[in-house]
Amino acid sequence: MTATSEPVSPAAQPAVLSQITGWLHSMVSSQEAVLAISLIALTVSVSLYETLVLGREAPRFLAERNIADILQGNAYIAVAAIGVSMVIISGNIDISVGSLIGVLATISGLMAVNGFPIWLAWLTPLVIGGLVGAVIGFLVAYLRIPAIVVTLGMLSILQGGLIIMTGGAWIYDIPPEFQLAQQRPLGIPMPVIIMIVLTIGAALWMRYTAYGRAIYAVGGNAEAARLSGISPRATLMRVFIINGVFVGVAAVLFATQFTTIQSTVPPGLELFVITASVVGGVSILGGTGTVVGSTLAAVLLRAINSAMIFFNISPYWLRAVQGILILITVLADLLRRRRQLK
Amino acid sequence: MLATETSSQTTTFGARARTLLLSQEGVLLVILVVSVAILSIFSAPFRTVENILNQGRLLTEVGLVALPMTYIIITGGIDLSVGSVFGLSAVVLGYTWDKLGFPLELAIVVALVTSTIAGFVNGWFIVRVGVPPLIMTLATLAFYRGLAEGISQARSARGYPEWFYQLGQREVLGVPTQLWILVIAAIVAGIILARTVFGRSLYAIGNNELGARFSGIPVNRYKLLIYTFSGFMSGLAGYIFVSRVSTTRSDMGTGLELDVIAAVVLGGTSIFGGTGSIAGTMIGVVLIQLLKNGLSLAGMKGDATIVVIGLVLIFAILVNNYIQRRSGAS
DSSP, rough: GGGGOOOOOOGGGHHHHHHHHHHHHHTSSHHHHHHHHHHHHHHHHHHIIIIIOOOOOSSSSGGGHHHHHHHHTTTTHHHHHHHHHHHHHOOOOOOOOOHHHHHHHHHHHHHHHTTHHHHHHHHHHHHHHHHHHHHHHHHTTTTTOOHHHHHHHHHHHHHHHHHHHHHEEEEOOOOGGGOOGOOOOOGGGGGOOOOOOOOHHHHHHHHHHHHHHHHHHHHHHHEEEETOOOOOOHHHHHHHHHHHHHHHHHHHHHHHHSOOOEEEEOOOHHHHHHHHHHHHHHHHHHHHHHHHHHHHHHHHHHHHHHHHTTTTTGGGGGGOOOHHHHHHHHHHHHHHHHHHHO | OOHEEEEEEOHHHHHHHHHHHHHHHHHHHHHHHHHHHHHHHHHHOOOOGHHHHOOOHHHHHHHHHHHHHHHHHTTTOOTHHHHHHHHHHHHHHHHHHHHHHHOOOHHHHHHHHHHHHHHHHHHHHIIIIIOOHHHHHHHHHHHHHHHHHHHHOOOOHHHHOGGGGGHHEETTTTTHHHHHHHHHHHHHHHHHHHHHHHHHHHHHHHHHHHHHHHHOOOHHHHHHHHHHHHHHHHHHHHHHHHHHEEEEOOOOOTHHHHHHHHHHHHHHHOTTTOOOOOOHHOOOOHHHHHHHHHHHHHTTGGGGGGHHHHHHHHHHHHHHHHHHHHHHHO
């Protein structure tokens, strides 16, 4: 894009042109770029709509509060989607994430209310999340039960267990210093910082370390991975434990965003997280995708939600839009692959 | 038939009993009998005929949807959108009758046609475009639920005429009306799966889809058929549910897919495809409902009973895996 503004000698122009189209091609062929472009396009169109149609001088969509809301509203989804993306890339699935967030958020809140040190209330969900992940990983990797069955069972156990323990009661009187998600160091909301740091960290880890690459190898072809010296079992075990810890972080963000917590499982949450992963370009067949994509997708979903309010579309249509979005992503992915095969 | 052919070899009564017991259906049947026995001994309200029939009423919706789900999982697919189609059917029924003023009979037909189309759309994308079933039905899980929410705008419809409740709340010959439908549907579905070319082909598709294609099985047409069937049955279950609870809401059937898949998998259908039976699925459906009922009668809070279902699900698969491995080794 910047190349067009530079002075170019006539002779060099065709080469530059083909280079630009080449860039455009490779940009559209990466899901991360498509998502970023969609985000920008959405922002521009809502802003134009506001200034041109509604005649506002400053688009409220671009107001600091709205931007902050778009970035932090789905931060906990994005954090959970990092772990779930790893699980999906490894060729598995986890549908118990929503229930686990509900349980861990409740544990965290109850600890804070009952006088435990705040840092312990933040840390415990991560540890328990990791332990639950270890149980799932063990059943999947070593006892060879399909992940969808294990996590379906785990979903029921967690959800029912929570009802037995708390009866779905609200948790009140939470100490203010517990509210991690409401802190704003340097004026930036804490969830945004955590989301960005974890996304970049996880993306680098998956791209540049042997353990990270092993996840792709196992998801792409477990047998080939085993023959090249990677232990698929240990890799899967690791992936599910990491996923549990990320879900723990997501649960803390979820628990600390409001001043009360309802000790139930938020309905449809696991689906929202999986949607972020899939729209972010993680192939459900395993082996491909990045966590940068899933985080961008989580932000995009929030931005769409916000844009619908500006366009005065009933929020009850939100789920329908989400469904269409998954479908478009998957269709685009299929087309892209077919073209690559040709 | 098979028994007479092979009787000269090994099939004594004992050996046959052993294979039956070691099959997933056998293991489940034993678990079912034991749990019913325990529940009957400890809970007087459980062992009444009324209670048992009422449980039949409650399990019908899951049972009806579990039939096509068994077919689909046997072919190696999955349908996550059944709960949303269920809700869409309920909303379309209520909306066309209450808001658009359709005659109720027509509203029912429209709801069933809508859900059948919903299933067809799933199947079409899976077969023609090649979208993996998990993803396709995940997308339509969100999309169909979104349609239901968008159409209803979270308003409910109630006040149906008396005849509408026949299906959900009345009896025929002393048995809940919908239970008749389930029993007949299950028998027909079981016979089709076990005794027809179509049914046997589903196993072939699940075991080796490419092989099935090469041996001349119309794989695409059969797959399209079972996803469409799944849409229809989910819609029918939604209609029965509205008739049972007398109202329409857009969140109806949320999480139904998990109940159904749990019952099917518990019933011995492998999630990887290739094996399974309608009998197993029905035992799975009944087992889950009776456990829920027995536990809540024993004082456990209604929603909490799903803990036990989760445990039973994992435990049953573990036992099955163990038995399969041992019988494979010996």
